[in-house]
Amino acid sequence: MLSLNFIRANSELVRQGVRRKGEQAPIEEILELDRQHRQLVGEEEGLRAELNSSSARVGALARVGDPAAALLRDSLGDLKARVQEVQLRRKGHEDRLQELLLLVPNVPHESVPDGTSDDDNITVRTWGAQPQFDFEPQTHFDLGETIGIFDFERAVKISGSRFAMLRGEGARLERALSTLMLDIATRERGYSEVAPPYMVNRNCMVGTANLPKFEEDAFHVVEGDRFLIPTAEVPVTNMYREEILDAESLPIRHVAWTPCWRSEAGAPGRDTRGYIRMHQFSKVELVKFVRPEDSLTELEALVADSESVLQALGLHYRVRLMCAGDMGFAQWKKYDIDAWAPGMGRYLEVSSCSAFGDFQARRAGIRFRSANAKPEYVHTLNGSALALPRTFDCLIETYQTGQGTVRVPDRLQPYMGGATEIS
Template identity: 40%
Template sequence: MLDREFIVSNRELVEKSATAKKCKVNFEHLFKVINRRKELINSLNSLREEKNKNSSQVSKTRKDGGDISPLLEKGKEISNKIKEEEEELKRIEEEEFNLLKWIPNILDEEVPSGENSNFKIVKEFGKFEEKKLSYFEIIKSDEGIDFKRGAKISGSHFPLYLGKAAYLERVLVNFMLDLHIVKHNYKEIFPPFLVNYDSLFSTGQLPKLEEDMYRLKDDDLFLIPTAEVPVTNIFRDEILNENELPKKFVAYSACFRREAGSYGKDTKGLKRLHQFNKVELVRFTKPEESKKAHLEMLEEAQRVLVLLGLSYRVILLPDFDTSFSSSKTYDIEVWAEGSKEFLEVSSVSNFLDFQARRGKIRYKSREGKNLFIHTLNGSGLATPRTVIALIEKYQTDDGFDFPPILKDYIKFGREIFKSL
């Protein structure tokens, strides 16, 4: 949520960001509502002041033995007017809120923008070699991934991992968790996979992305699209102390996405799923520290791919690809040697105070002021496309092998991080 006064003072920037993110907001009507709210507040302040003066006059006149009837009648008129305007103010503030909640976060000045904007490549790592087979040709065995039986059990885009592929998935998740805990000093969280409406509103998925959510209507709960949602909401409606910041959390979760409207966009195999696993990094920082934290998280996510021996690139997303809540997002795209393409495995975003305002997440400064926290998150990493890249890079004549770092991790566990 953007601050009302910020919107008024930065109308051009706010409207430009909303247009770029394809968010339809009636700004003309919004500003009329904002102005009417201001008029009502000013009017109510004047009426209350007038009421107080009239009450004082009633007391004085009664004490002097005068006729207070006209003053009482005037007081009644003022009270009725106050009640009327308070009711209108309540309606206006509800209308204002229903308009404000559809306004996306502003875009960072470094985000590529404009009619023909495109992502900006900020880093390339490794050699972009090619292999003969794609993962789809490699995993058709009892030790691979069975899409047909997964579809029989649940429907399309629900893979069934078997044997070695299932083991790879489990080892990869544990490896990433331990890396971020041991080397990057994150605290592990194991969150609920079902959340309420308020949680998804705070992080910005609702109301805009409701059609992409799996919902349990009888319980009014939603399956999480990412661990970002429950972890960010840990401190919803709370005020932390400045000395508690920053906070760094890492969480594994299954992620559930209907992906409405996405059919036909790389839907084959593991590239686009309704359920997948992901390790998520979430930070809570003071405003002046969030830009530095953003770059640190980007490095931490890349570290996973470096250790796995995978090549990748980092891109800065353009305005139209930056999410509703994000101000600036980097994507990390791994190179899949058999598929011969880049695949997104991580998005690392800075939300500034946008989510904190929606969720009322604040901290008390040393000066005693309650200020909004900055929130950030990033995938560290999502597994499906990482698995694609691993299977293709480490393909063998009879299937695929594990990368050396995972073999060491299986044998020695967290001990391997001491030498990294």
């Protein structure tokens, strides 16, 4: 959420940011409501100050037994009614203003390029090269069915479309990948591991800006009005909601492995084949809380942390700076990392690394305080390191041998009980 002060003082910048993202936001209505609201606040507070001092006088008179107390007391009913009337109007404005503010997207950082679609994203670097094969590389779903590590039919039978099931060495491979990713984050990149709840309350979803605008993207658990997390970003970012952190504790870096659930409401018909776009998948997520001035350097470091996993696995990838129109509602600046899937002959997005500025912190009330200073909102960031299914796909497509087997990369072998190949 943007602060009202910010919108008031930078309304043109905000309008432009909304436009650059290709979104709509009720900026004019907010500015007008804000004007009216502040006027009502002034009016109400004047009346209330009068009522407060009169009430105090009633108390003082009553204490010394002055009969004027009763007289004054009885005369205050009218004033009270006026206070209540103005208060009601002020609250109406306030609630409406709050609702509207939650609908204003974050403004892209100035270093974010213009653009409206994926075509306008900028590849900032690549690592490795597309592997060459002396045979026709298979897709992960063909290969995986052959080896017997996927069982899509039974997943559909027990849960429906967009659910997948791994079996045998496949299940083990995904578990091994998860553990490797967690180990890299905790032992090599300085993150502290957390294992958060997989269901969160409504406030958390609002805090990370998954609500109110995107309720149809999430799975809702009616009992208790909770939501299945669409990403570990939600519980982990909200760990410190409504807290004032000690400045010395920043930056805070957490990593979490969790399942993620998404309704994929906006993607019917997309990526229906393969282990790519599931209602449930798992992901290792990095989340950071940093001082505002460190935000963008921390973003670059975050991307490097995610890349280190792909490098450890020896997978070719590219890093893309997202254009304004292809960024999400809450992002300030964002990079995607796409790994190469040679069987499919395309890149798969395995990570999305975002800086949010204080947009989420403001919604969630996450602040920090330096000695002798006023509390300030932290900046939040997060990125996948990495999404499991697509990393899994790229890995088996990259390391297929042509003999119906898949070589296990060196770094992963200790996590696979020393196995060098799966078949």
